[in-house]
Amino acid sequence: QVQLVESGGGLVxxxxxxxxxxxxxxxxxxxxHMAWFRQAPGKEREFVAACNWRGADTDYAESVKGRFTIxxxxxxxxxxxxxxxxxxxDTAVYYCAADRSWVRRVNPDEYDYWGQGTQVxxxx
Numbered sequence: 001q002v003q004l005v006e007s008g009g010g011l012v013x014x015x016x017x018x019x020x021x022x023x024x025x026x027x028x029x030x031x032x033h034m035a036w037f038r039q040a041p042g043k044e045r046e047f048v049a050a051c052n053w054r055g056a057d058t059d060y061a062e063s064v065k066g067r068f069t070i071x072x073x074x075x076x077x078x079x080x081x082x083x084x085x086x087x088x089x090d091t092a093v094y095y096c097a098a099d100r101s102w103v104r105r106v107n108p109d110e111y112d113y114w115g116q117g118t119q120v121x122x123x124x
Contacts, residue, residue, distance in 0.1 A: 009118030020081040022096030030074040038092035047106040093117040
């Protein structure tokens, strides 16, 4: 079992940067593929980025490619999301998630474990 706790959200101006962190508990962290999703008010939860269990393979939503970077540290049991060139449309609650399937990584219904979320607000 994996427990996830996100941090690092906040208020930033457009064009600024934030780094989100997800701390995982449980000795099987390295067995899970990790992802970030986000949900804006009135919208469905959407895929942002994922990395496989080693961090060697990554995937990004088209809307964040070139601006966001996902990484993980299997010794510290953490997953990071570096967000640069932020836009007002990036405003959402960001969630960290863990799953054993890489094939279905963009589907939030497939994920076994979720954090509580951290709010990111980008002002124009």
